[in-house]
Amino acid sequence: MSFLSRLFGKGQQSLEHPQAPAEFTFNQRAAAFWDWFASAAEELRDIHNQGDRKQLPSIVSPKVDEFLPGMAWVFGPGTEKGFHSFTLSGEGVMYRQILADQWLKRLPGIENWTFYASRQPEEEVGDFTLVDDDLKFRPIEFWLTPEIDEEKEKVHLMLWHPLIEKAEERLCMQALFLVLDEILGEFGTTRWVGSIQFSQKRLAESMPITELKEFVEETRASRGWKMLSPVDTWNGYSIPPAKRSAARRMDTMGGSCGCFPVLGSFFDEPKKFEDPFLEMGAAWVYLSFSSADLPKGNEVEVREAMTDVIVSALEQDRSGIPLGGATGERLAYMDFLIFDGERSLARIREAARKAGVPADTRLEFLDSRRPGRPLFG
Known part of the structure; x- marks a missing residue:
């Protein structure tokens, strides 16, 4: 029988100074969680084997709450006899699903355990009421x-x-x-x-x-239908001509996005939008530059080629992933989710130079509380 706990990030520090936040990045959070789990793995396994699972919330909840607030967790059977499993779940919330997937990709070797980033099907359906x-x-x-x-x-x-x-x-x-x-x-x-x-x-x-x-x-x-994970599914979007304006990103004619629920919330109220990735030390950032800097008729291909160079640099140490891009009437955009704070931004800056990104490109945070700045300034 599994135990599921939904946690809501208690005691998290408020973002009083968004210009200079104290960094506890997602990469640091994930590493700290894995270090703790590795040290507690045998104790947790013994508790499972003894069948006294009422102890688990008091042991696990504080650590999930500290390092990965808002996530749900569940224990279950492992893939082999004597194994157990631990699942960290975003419970259907897209941005949390993305971070759970990234958490799993940072898994170190821990013996006798299997880990998942989403709830797995049960072997038998529970007859609960x-x-x-x-x-x-x-x-x-x-x-x-x-x-x-x-x-x-x-x-x-x-x-x-x-x-x-x-x-x-x-x-x-x-x-x-x-x-x-x-x-x-x-x-x-x-x-x-x-x-x-x-x-x-x-x-x-x-x-x-x-x-x-x-x-x-x-x-x-x-x-022949394929099992596509939500974190690997992208959406196309555009701002209807009647709603386009000079407001941030509201000139978009067409784009693609790997987490549209978050971007859609931004489009609803750009001036009040708060980036939900921030609660776990990640951040949505984007580069913007004049659409006129892209060759006419080949805008998307050139923008994506520059994006690929930056993504390759971020992938070297799991500093970030792409979240899409767009072309607007005035500006072009490249979206990234960063996991290592200023270190990720330094990676983007260095790779952007190699990719031939225009000299007057700006680095912007999707969060309305964080001001943008020149990328190369």
Whole structure:
């Protein structure tokens, strides 16, 4: 049985001086967490083997809270006898999923443990009950009628439950996603499940929800659908002509993005936007320069070639990753997520010179509280 704990970053230092923050970068945080886990691995394994798992929150929660605030965690079985697993999860929040993925990529060798950056499917679906007032709702009692969407490579679900007429939709959704995560795993639910509707009647061709995994696997295999992780999925975007302006990045005609939920929040309120990556020592930065500096008709290719040079430099010591880029009516943009503070910025600056980035390029933080500056100034 696993234990899941959602943590919310207690006691984090406020960003009173965004121009000169005290650096505790994501790379430093991840390294500190792995150092601690390596030192505690045998103790945690003994607790698991003895079956007294009530001790785990008091041991693990303070460390996750200190180094990786906001993340959820769960213990489970390992891949071999005597092994155990530890999962750090963003619980469907895109920016946290990206950081959980990066946390896992910094894994040192720790014997007898398996680690995951998203909740994995359970071997057996738990028969648990949610209690809402006097209503006892068993998620395992859902029946569903699937509809295959060939174009979107999704399975849409129409669901019925014996208590569907008595339960609020909020409770139905909560119960459904708890059981879907057990059946398909955290990323599997995001990848394969399309639209969701609840029916007041049990449809004739419905199946118990416990058969969904087999149905999805058969559908995926027969059609050649690929399991794409959310952290590897990019979105195209543009600002509609009627909404374009001289405000920050609001001149964008077209771009691509590896974390659009965050960028979309920025576009909603640029002047008030606060970068959520900052809470774990990462930061969204971008380079901006005149679109006129790009060869007409070849703007995207040249911008991406410069981006590739910078990304290669960042990858040398896991200092950052690309988050996309865009072309605007006035400016062109290159987006990066940095993990090592000023050291990452130095990498970008050095690589940008080699890539031929224009001399008047500016380095900007997506966060509204952090002022930009000339990249080469």
